[in-house]
Amino acid sequence: MEGLRKDKVVKSGTFLLNGQLILFLLFLVNFLGCKKEEEVFYPESDRSIQITDDIVIDNGVKLTKPIFNYSYYDNFLSYLSASDHFLIVSLKDFKNTTSEDKVVLSLRYDIDENINAAVKLAYREHKYGIKSTYFVLHTATYYGQKIGPCFKRNDNIIFYLKKLQDDFGHEIGFHNDLVTLQLMYEIPPKEYLKNELAYLRENNIHIWGTTYHGSQYCYIYKYYNAYFWKEYPDNGWNYEYITKGYKTLKIEKDSLKTYNFTYEGGLLNEDYFFADCFFIDGKRWNMSMVNLDTIKPGKKVIILLHPANWD
Ligand SMILES: [Zn+2]
Known part of the structure; x- marks a missing residue:
């Protein structure tokens, strides 16, 4: 027992x-x-941004990151618009704008993969009357996808671009991933570019300029997409030929003028270039790292941001 x-x-x-x-x-x-449920705040009276009847973007702000959020950015825009130290122009006007008593400043956005984040930044700039430039990436998933040997465009893209350009007053540019197109997608880049620009311009998206995208493939195969342009100098890496497996490809090149581009964003001869893809002491660059008030009048500045970093 x-x-x-x-x-x-x-x-x-x-x-x-x-x-x-x-x-x-x-x-x-x-x-x-x-x-923990992510808290979303709605500081704007517009809780959403309408692109079409079917496409609506939530205009909420997450404060999970201390600097990289829309509220911090809103404060930066508020500071810029209240200051008389800056003459803010879109990139198409950057080269021909000079000033004796102000810093000439352009805000450049490479949209890359997150177009919703771009719309949310554009909305906030519009609120402060700031005009900037958004570069649409033609190899991003929102723009289209490769089906078989062809690239099938998502025609909804035009509504996003019209929102940025017509409703918010910004310039739209072409974010070039053309060497990638030739190397990875095996799509002839010249014909493709001609068609895409025709499509965008026929739909009243006024494209003046282009910037080059740093695709993951650029780092693997060592090339800059800027090398599509005859005007772009050899900056190291593979300027003429790229070897992929047992194949060696000659990089197709053409002139900016052929496509009525008035500028390439890397050839604007600015005095200062800041970008949130740079890292300083292991930290992503952001505007808290520079006092823009200390830049002397007459100088020209470009700030490049990637909307996805602010989402
Ligand atoms: Zn890019």
């Missing part, structure tokens, strides 16, 4: 131990697995 009772006690003790263990494990799973 004793033995049995003892056995029972031990068993119920084991049960208790198991029960506590299960409770503890449940707590642990809850603690680790259940991420």
Whole structure:
């Protein structure tokens, strides 16, 4: 009997131990697995931004990152618009704008993969009357996808670009991934570019300029997409030929003028170039790292930002 009772006690003790263990494990799973709901704030009266009847962008702000969020950016825009130290122009006017008593400043956005984030930044700039330039990436998933040997465009892209250009007053530019197109997609880049520009311009998207995209493939195969342009100098890496596996490709090149581009964003001879793709002491560059008030009047500045970093 004793033995049995003892056995029972031990068993119920084991049960208790198991029960506590299960409770503890449940707590642990809850603690680790259940991420705290991300809080979204709506500081704007427009809680959403309408692109079409079917496409609506949530205009909420997440404050998960201390600097890279829309509220911090809003404060930066507020500072820029209230200051008389800056003459803010879109990139198409950058080269021909000079000033004796102001810093000439252009805000450049390479939209890359996140067009919703671009719309949210553009909305905030519009609020402060700031005009800037947004470069649409033709190899991004929102723009289209490769099907077989062809590239199928997503025609909804035009509504986003019209929102940026017509409703918010910004310039639209072409973010060039053309060497990637030739190398990775095996799509003839000259014909492709001609067609895409025709499509955009026929739809009243006024494209003046282009900037080059730093695709992941650029780092693997060592090329700049800027090398599509005859005007772009050899900046190291593979200027003429790229070797991919057993194939060697001659980079197709053409002139900016052929496509009625008036500028390439890397050839604007600015005095200062800041970009949130640069890292300083391991930290992503942001405007808290520079006092723009200390830049002397007459100087010319470009700030390049990637909207996805601010989302
Ligand atoms: Zn890019």
